[in-house]
Amino acid sequence: MIKEKTSHRKEQAAETKRKLYESAGQLFGQYEFEDVTVDDIVEAAGVSKGTFYVHFESKDALIASFLSDYVSGVDAEYKAHLDSFPAGTKASDMLLSLISKIAEVLTGTIGYNRMRIVYKVQLTGAVNMEAIKGYNRELYKMFADVLKLGIERGEFRTELPLDTLTKHFVMAIRGISYEWCLRYPDFDLEEQALAHFKILLDGINTRAALAVE
Amino acid sequence: MIKEKTSHRKEQAAETKRKLYESAGQLFGQYEFEDVTVDDIVEAAGVSKGTFYVHFESKDALIASFLSDYVSGVDAEYKAHLDSFPAGTKASDMLLSLISKIAEVLTGTIGYNRMRIVYKVQLTGAVNMEAIKGYNRELYKMFADVLKLGIERGEFRTELPLDTLTKHFVMAIRGISYEWCLRYPDFDLEEQALAHFKILLDGINTRAALAVE
Amino acid sequence: MIKEKTSHRKEQAAETKRKLYESAGQLFGQYEFEDVTVDDIVEAAGVSKGTFYVHFESKDALIASFLSDYVSGVDAEYKAHLDSFPAGTKASDMLLSLISKIAEVLTGTIGYNRMRIVYKVQLTGAVNMEAIKGYNRELYKMFADVLKLGIERGEFRTELPLDTLTKHFVMAIRGISYEWCLRYPDFDLEEQALAHFKILLDGINTRAALAVE
Amino acid sequence: MIKEKTSHRKEQAAETKRKLYESAGQLFGQYEFEDVTVDDIVEAAGVSKGTFYVHFESKDALIASFLSDYVSGVDAEYKAHLDSFPAGTKASDMLLSLISKIAEVLTGTIGYNRMRIVYKVQLTGAVNMEAIKGYNRELYKMFADVLKLGIERGEFRTELPLDTLTKHFVMAIRGISYEWCLRYPDFDLEEQALAHFKILLDGINTRAALAVE
DNA sequence: CATGAATGAGCCTTCATTCAT
DNA sequence: TATGAATGAAGGCTCATTCAT
Numbered sequence: 022m023i024k025e026k027t028s029h030r031k032e033q034a035a036e037t038k039r040k041l042y043e044s045a046g047q048l049f050g051q052y053e054f055e056d057v058t059v060d061d062i063v064e065a066a067g068v069s070k071g072t073f074y075v076h077f078e079s080k081d082a083l084i085a086s087f088l089s090d091y092v093s094g095v096d097a098e099y100k101a102h103l104d105s106f107p108a109g110t111k112a113s114d115m116l117l118s119l120i121s122k123i124a125e126v127l128t129g130t131i132g133y134n135r136m137r138i139v140y141k142v143q144l145t146g147a148v149n150m151e152a153i154k155g156y157n158r159e160l161y162k163m164f165a166d167v168l169k170l171g172i173e174r175g176e177f178r179t180e181l182p183l184d185t186l187t188k189h190f191v192m193a194i195r196g197i198s199y200e201w202c203l204r205y206p207d208f209d210l211e212e213q214a215l216a217h218f219k220i221l222l223d224g225i226n227t228r229a230a231l232a233v234e
Numbered sequence: 235m236i237k238e239k240t241s242h243r244k245e246q247a248a249e250t251k252r253k254l255y256e257s258a259g260q261l262f263g264q265y266e267f268e269d270v271t272v273d274d275i276v277e278a279a280g281v282s283k284g285t286f287y288v289h290f291e292s293k294d295a296l297i298a299s300f301l302s303d304y305v306s307g308v309d310a311e312y313k314a315h316l317d318s319f320p321a322g323t324k325a326s327d328m329l330l331s332l333i334s335k336i337a338e339v340l341t342g343t344i345g346y347n348r349m350r351i352v353y354k355v356q357l358t359g360a361v362n363m364e365a366i367k368g369y370n371r372e373l374y375k376m377f378a379d380v381l382k383l384g385i386e387r388g389e390f391r392t393e394l395p396l397d398t399l400t401k402h403f404v405m406a407i408r409g410i411s412y413e414w415c416l417r418y419p420d421f422d423l424e425e426q427a428l429a430h431f432k433i434l435l436d437g438i439n440t441r442a443a444l445a446v447e
Numbered sequence: 448m449i450k451e452k453t454s455h456r457k458e459q460a461a462e463t464k465r466k467l468y469e470s471a472g473q474l475f476g477q478y479e480f481e482d483v484t485v486d487d488i489v490e491a492a493g494v495s496k497g498t499f500y501v502h503f504e505s506k507d508a509l510i511a512s513f514l515s516d517y518v519s520g521v522d523a524e525y526k527a528h529l530d531s532f533p534a535g536t537k538a539s540d541m542l543l544s545l546i547s548k549i550a551e552v553l554t555g556t557i558g559y560n561r562m563r564i565v566y567k568v569q570l571t572g573a574v575n576m577e578a579i580k581g582y583n584r585e586l587y588k589m590f591a592d593v594l595k596l597g598i599e600r601g602e603f604r605t606e607l608p609l610d611t612l613t614k615h616f617v618m619a620i621r622g623i624s625y626e627w628c629l630r631y632p633d634f635d636l637e638e639q640a641l642a643h644f645k646i647l648l649d650g651i652n653t654r655a656a657l658a659v660e
Numbered sequence: 661m662i663k664e665k666t667s668h669r670k671e672q673a674a675e676t677k678r679k680l681y682e683s684a685g686q687l688f689g690q691y692e693f694e695d696v697t698v699d700d701i702v703e704a705a706g707v708s709k710g711t712f713y714v715h716f717e718s719k720d721a722l723i724a725s726f727l728s729d730y731v732s733g734v735d736a737e738y739k740a741h742l743d744s745f746p747a748g749t750k751a752s753d754m755l756l757s758l759i760s761k762i763a764e765v766l767t768g769t770i771g772y773n774r775m776r777i778v779y780k781v782q783l784t785g786a787v788n789m790e791a792i793k794g795y796n797r798e799l800y801k802m803f804a805d806v807l808k809l810g811i812e813r814g815e816f817r818t819e820l821p822l823d824t825l826t827k828h829f830v831m832a833i834r835g836i837s838y839e840w841c842l843r844y845p846d847f848d849l850e851e852q853a854l855a856h857f858k859i860l861l862d863g864i865n866t867r868a869a870l871a872v873e
Numbered sequence: 874c875a876t877g878a879a880t881g882a883g884c885c886t887t888c889a890t891t892c893a894t
Numbered sequence: 895t896a897t898g899a900a901t902g903a904a905g906g907c908t909c910a911t912t913c914a915t
Contacts, residue, residue, distance in 0.1 A: 030894065034899060053358055055268055059885065069901045071888085076899090080885070141357045143416055144350055145266060181429065189430050196409010203356055216394065217402050224437035247874065272910060282876045284913085289874095293910065460895065479784060481694060485889060495897045497892085502895095506889065563783055569842055570780045571692060607855065615856050622835010629782055642820065643828050650863035669915065673878060698906060708880045713907065715878090 038076040040066040045083055050134030053141075054084055088142060089152035091135055095126055096159040103163060112171030113222050119163060120194065120218050124211035127198060137202045157191075164190045171225075178227045186225070193221060251289040253279040258296055263347035266354075267297055301355065302365030304348060308339055309372040316376060325384030326435050332380060333407065333431050336373075337424035340411060350415045370404070377403045384438075391440040399438070406434060464502040466492040471509055476560035479567075480510055514568065515578030517561060521552055522585040529589060538597030539648050545593060546620065546644050549586075550637035553624060563628045583617070590616045597651075604653040612651070619647060677715040679705040684722055689773030692780075693723055727781065728791035730774055734765055735798040742802060751810030752861050758802060759833065759857050763850035766837060776841045796830070803829045810864075817866040825864070832860060 044065035048057040059080055063073050077083040102122045106115055127136055139153055165187040171177035179186050197217055201210040257278035261270040272293055276283050290296040315335045319328055340349055352366055378400040384390035392399050410430055414423040470491035474483040485506055489496050503509040528548045532541055553562055565579055591613040597603035605612050623643055627636040683704035687696040698719055702712050716722040741761045745754055766775055778792055804826040810816035818825050836856055840849040 030897085030899075037899075058883080060883085070886090071901050071903095072899075074886070074888095075901095137357055140412075141354060144354045144357070179433075185429070189426075189433060192409060192413045192426075192430065193406065196405060196412060199409060199412050200405045213402075213405075216398070217405065220392075220402060220434055220437035222437070224433035224435070250874085271908085273908095283878095283911090284876050285874080287911070288876095463895085484887085486887095496890090496899095497897050498895080500890070501897095567780060567783045570776055570783070605859075611855070615852075615859060618835060618839045618852075618856065619832065622831055622838060625779075625835060625838050626831045639828075639831075642824070643831065646818075646828060646860055646863035648863070650859035650861070669876085669878075676878075697904080699904085709882095709907085710880050710909085711878075713909095714880095719906070 034076075037066075037068060037072060041068065041073060041076055042083070042087070046087060046135075049084070049087065049138060050132070054138075088139065091131055092139070092152045092156040095130065095156065098126060098130070099123070099159065099163055103166070112167055112174060112176045113226070115170070116164075116167045116190075116222065117215060117218060119167060120214045121211055123160075123194060124214050127201070128210055133202065133205045136198060137205075140199055140202055160194070161187060161191050164194075175227060177225045179225045190218075190221065193217060247289075250279075250281060250285060254281065254286060254289055255296070255300070259300060262297070262300060262351060263345070267351070298365075301352065301363070304344060305352070305365050305369040308343065308369065311339060311343070312336070312372065312376055316379070325380055325387060325389045326439070328383070329377075329380050329403075329435065330428060330431060332376060333427050334424055336407060337427050340414070341423055346415065346418045349411060350418075353412055353415055373407070374400060374404050377407075388440060390435075390438045392438045403431075403434065406430060460502075463492075463494060463498060467494065467499060467502055468509070468513070472513060475510070475513060475564060476558070480564070511578075514565065514576070517557060518565070518578050518582040521556065521582065524552060524556070525549070525585065525589055529592070538593055538600060538602045539652070541596070542590075542593045542616075542648065543641060543644060545589060546640050547637055549620060550640050553627070554636055559628065559631050562624060563631075566625055566628055586620070587613060587617050590620075601653060603651045605651045616644075616647065619643060673715075676705075676707060676711060680707065680712060680715055681722070681726070685726060688723070688726065688777060689771070693777075727778065727789070730770060731778070731791045731795040734769065734795065737765060737769070738762070738798065738802055742805070751806055751813060751815045752865070754809070755803075755806045755829075755861065756854060756857060758806060759853045760850055762799075762833060763853050766840070767849055772841065772844045775837060776844075779838055779841055799833070800826060800830050803833075814866060816861075816864045818864045829857075829860065832856060 041062060045057065045062045048061055048065060059070060059073055062083075063070050077086070099119070099122060103115065103119060106118070143153060165183065168177060168187055168190065169183055172179070172183065181189070194214065197214045198210070201208050201213070254275060258270070258275045261274055261278060272283060272286055275296075276286050290299070312332070312335060316328065316332060319331070355363060356366060378396065381390060381400055381403065382396055385392070385396065394402070407427065410427045411423065414421050414426070467488060471483070471488045474487055474491060485496060485499055488509075489499050503512075525545070525548060529541065529545060532544070568576060569579060591609065594603060594613055594616065595609055598605070598609065607615070620640065623640045624636070627634050627639070680701060684696065684701045687700055687704060698709060698712055701722075702709050716725070738758070738761060742754065742758060745757070781789060782792060804822065807816060807826055807829065808822055811818070811822065820828070833853065836853050837849070840847050840852070
């Protein structure tokens with residue numbers, strides 16, 4: 022009985038925090054961090070200013086939490102996707118499929134606004150970026166795995182070390198995502214990314230190279 | 235006599251404006267736009283606050299002017315570079331040389347700080363970006379020219395329309411430059427860009443493709 | 448059965464109040480009243496904020512109660528000390544001994560921090576000071592008693608009325624205590640107070656005066 | 661001509677600063693520092709909030725300046741007073757006259773409210789107290805001078821070293837001033853101080869002491 | 874042209890107190 | 895009794911901009 026009471030109040034509190042969090046998220050998507058005031062947030066959430074500070078230590082803390090939350094969890098999604106391929110899948114198919122998946126996650130789960138924030142934050146370094154760095158690390162690992170597989174199987178060929186090649190691929194997907202943020206909404210991320218990586222894959226594919234020899 | 239006085243005053247005024255402009259430029263290179271106050275600028279320039287508003291309509295107007303100035307002029311440099319090639323130069327060599335030139339200009343003439351500002355501005359759209367758009371247009375034209383040449387000469391092959399292919403190449407150089415801003419100073423822009431474009435060129439080179447057929 | 452429960456709850460409540468009270472006391476000793484927040488107090492006491500307002504009407508009420516409590520009880524200690532002297536003790540010895548006792552109580556029982564609070568409160572009058580006034584009254588009475596004794600016995604001589612003389616002596620001990628607060632910890636209250644009162648006593652001692660006549 | 665313009669504007673600015681300063685002074689006399697807000701001050705001065713920060717770096721800076729200003733200058737007044745005595749003046753007369761002068765300055769030039777602030781500040785140490793320390797140093801020197809004179813002339817006698825004796829006298833005047841702040845306005849500082857120091861002087865006077873021997 | 878004092882809306886944060894549970 | 899989420903009035907300070915001189 023007592024527990025229920027407590028639990029209900031806790032639910033209410035969580036709901037309030039959620040409202041603040043989501044209101045902030047909406048505003049962060051539309052405006053710069055600096056241009057979103059605590060007043061804006063609490064007004065959007067329909068609570069008092071003091072309430073904000075009951076749930077968040079500071080505006081900066083909210084921003085950090087905000088950035089952190091929506092990049093974590095994405096990794097797992099990617100991993101699961103890669104693991105779902107049958108053993109014999111061609112590395113190039115895996116890579117293109119991974120590109121599709123990433124495009125889908127960025128477009129759907131994360132969304133344009135949040136990605137724009139991430140790219141901006143990476144340039145300004147204004148807030149704690151551990152979460153973003155973690156995300157980038159995971160991205161790197163996945164590309165490295167697939168490329169390594171392709172090279173071992175003789176599917177890919179390159180004069181570059183695996184590490185360097187991987188960096189170029191990660192750089193490409195990041196560049197395309199950045200472009201997407203710039204051109205949004207007139208840019209189909211998945212389509213463009215696939216087309217771009219087909220060129221890159223052609224550049225390392227052994228099919229052609231072998232033929233030359 | 236009167237004219238001389240006037241002309242002298244005009245010179246003085248121009249000098250004052252230049253001082254403000256340069257002081258602002260220095261500060262914008264070191265800090266975010268929002269973090270540079272009008273007070274900072276006038277202090278650095280050694281003039282009074284009121285003087286700032288004699289020469290610039292607003293802080294935003296100064297920023298727009300600032301961004302505009304240092305991208306114009308760069309185009310001409312690129313063009314001259316391309317025109318300097320002998321008639322028979324291979325398209326792929328021209329392209330790689332162009333990449334080198336761009337890397338050199340970004341690294342030298344423009345510099346890391348200013349580019350970071352440009353990339354940030356592109357994401358936030360906080361200020362007038364006509365100048366940047368113009369720059370991007372010129373970049374596009376140059377890539378289009380070289381790629382067209384390569385295709386016409388049978389050096390490049392692609393299923394993509396010229397326009398689309400060009401966009402991918404522009405996207406790639408922008409992506410790499412963005413990466414440079416992120417990883418600065420631990421990133422050799424020219425080296426990385428060349429390596430990256432070699433992969434892309436391999437992807438559209440007819441040498442390999444023809445051999446297969 | 449019901450009674451026991453009630454009594455038990457009462458005990459619990461008293462315990463909670465005591466915890467709050469002591470936590471507040473500790474904090475008040477370390478920081479200014481204004482710098483100690485209700486949050487600080489409840490955190491130190493390990494109870495919730497609401498609980499604070501169950502036991503104390505307000506923060507100010509707590510402060511008043513706090514000040515009151517630690518000055519009451521001291522009077523009794525002084526009185527007992529005075530009563531312990533044999534009937535024939537010289538008034539000047541009694542007075543010096545009283546000074547020692549006061550120094551000891553201020554230094555030990557009450558402590559530097561609390562006295563500093565008392566002196567500050569006396570200047571600002573920010574809170575209810577009945578307790579402090581009571582303390583001062585008691586101090587006055589004791590000095591008056593001893594000085595009266597000395598005069599009646601012909602040990603002391605003064606042109607001033609007893610009341611006025613007493614006020615000067617009380618003022619002196621208060622001034623020295625204030626100085627102690629200012630110079631703490633580089634000020635030996637007892638030593639300084641004894642030296643000071645020896646001068647004052649010399650000023651009213653008949654030994655010298657009689658000799659002149 | 662130009663100078664006049666400038667000078668007039670500077671005068672205006674100085675006037676504004678003075679208005680702020682005086683408004684603050686009035687408020688500081690009536691309320692605690694913490695209880696006087698910048699809003700209060702600017703409202704009393706009839707200027708905008710921004711103007712406050714044109715003239716003062718912060719609220720704390722104003723307070724420090726405020727404290728400093730009204731203790732400096734007082735020293736000179738004391739010094740001049742002491743120097744005005746004829747060569748043969750008795751040390752005890754000089755000392756009592758000095759006491760009168762101090763009482764007069766505290767009561768008149770400085771005033772009850774400001775002294776209360778000083779005493780409070782000395783207890784809390786909340787602000788820069790260099791000015792106050794300087795004042796205390798000067799006070800010490802003057803007492804030391806007079807007491808030394810009295811001892812050298814054989815007018816005063818004491819077992820205490822000059823330094824120690826001086827400290828006791830300074831402590832006494834400070835204690836009485838503190839008492840004045842506590843009892844204001846029911847306390848005649850000059851009268852009480854004179855009476856008190858007569859007792860102290862009696863305590864160190866050789867007239868009596870010599871007689872005994 | 875140049876000056877710099879004045880403006881005032883706006884920002885983030887604090888904290889004593891209330892009240893439904 | 896005890897809880898702790900919610901409140902909202904302040905508070906100190908910043909800064910782009912204006913304007914009389």
